[in-house]
Amino acid sequence: MNRIAQGLVLVLLGAAALTATVPTNMYLNWVKPAFGPFLIAAGVTMAVLGVWLVIAELRGEAEEHAHHAHTGDDEAVAEAYVHGGDHGHDHSRAPRVAWLLLLPVLAVFVVAPPALGSYAVQSTASESAAPPRPEGRSGQFDDGLEEAAEGEVVPLELRQFVMRAWIDEDRALAGRTVELTGFAVPADDGEGWYLARLQMACCAADAVVNKVLITDGAVPEADSWWTVRGTWVEPEGELYDVNEHRFTVTELEEVTDPPDPYE
Template sequence: MNRIAQGIVLVLLGAGALSSTVFTDLYLNYVQAGFRPFLIAAAAMLIALGATVIAAEARSVLRGEVPVEPAGCGPGHAESGGHGHGAPRVAWLLLLPVLAVFVVAPPALGSYTAENASTAAPPREEEAHDELGEPGSEGPVEMEIQEFISRAWTDEKRSMEGKTIRLTGFAVPNPEGEGWYLARLQMACCAADAIVNRVLITDRPEPPEDSWWRAEGTWQPPEGDLRSVRDHRFSVETLEEVEDPPDPYE
């Protein structure tokens, strides 16, 4: 692969990163929203570097400073893999992963990861929590699964008990066979460090794997030490299927 082809690869990589951050929210499948400016800057640098390489090589060719050889020509080429700017034709296959970025974008992590990834660990100490819900407000309390789990583990006052709570997440089968999980993945930086927050639901039929649901119901407080519970249970009052959110992580 000659330098012009290398420049094309850089431009395509930059264009792929730029299209997933400027024109869509696809980047939220892989990193936190705060990384967007850095991704845009990196994409712009790749495009600029690729364009510079292409322009410099094109000028050299036009001036006759770089001999243009068809790939595979010349004696001994097959044995040595090419000389100068020539290269085996198979090297052009390196473009396929780059082009795949525009055609097949990897989806966000889902139920497979939630089944196999580590779950959030109980905090060692009790955490301070804000007042549950807005003062004087009626209706269910909207809450992230992350906050629900944190309160269930650490709130010794059990302020969630008896309150109607609304959670949104995706369906995950329970490998142990009892009920299913409503889960959400939490990441600090990127999808590689994601951990699972989940609640166990046993009073509703298991929906399709990876489908997204909004559940309203109540926490089923355990007896004894809150931190000893592996999966906190959620009793469902209403269950509504929803569209996948733009940002699937918490």
């Protein structure tokens, strides 16, 4: 990989990072919103570095490098290095693996990967069966359910809802009307559907599924977004032993402009 190629790869990579953050919000499909400024900074740094390298190269630093460079077959030289036989090296060239830096560029400009959706939920179905066990953290809810007046509709994130449903031994959720937003995932056995939302700590690779089963009404199309109002179906017996929580819907409305896909 010669130096012009290295410079152009850096420029393209920088352009990809900037395209995903500045004119579009594509990066929200992959990472936390807080990463935005860092991605911009990284994109600018790479683009500047790439341009700087190309300019320097065109100005003729190449001739100097030629003095350092080995001539002849690159492969043979590389082979010699692997076996520790040769010690000189031409630091102006990059290994072939660096071409792979174009893959993220292709991903952004050609594929534009969407946010994770129903496929990811279905393929990780059993892993997401239960949220974190209490382990001394019950009573630590951030959902404002206690503060809300009786009879008031409480908007909850799915994460908060699922946490309540599994952990709250006082069952404060029982009988309360709550409002949840998420996307639809048809259940595997055809009985009803899940309202699901992915919770992300850092990037989509660590996304964790939160979902609730809805059995009344027609099954909506996979990956369509919905805001539902209704109540938690209070399970019998120990909360820990529940496999999945159910939700009775009273009102349901399709969301046309889905928010940040992750919680």
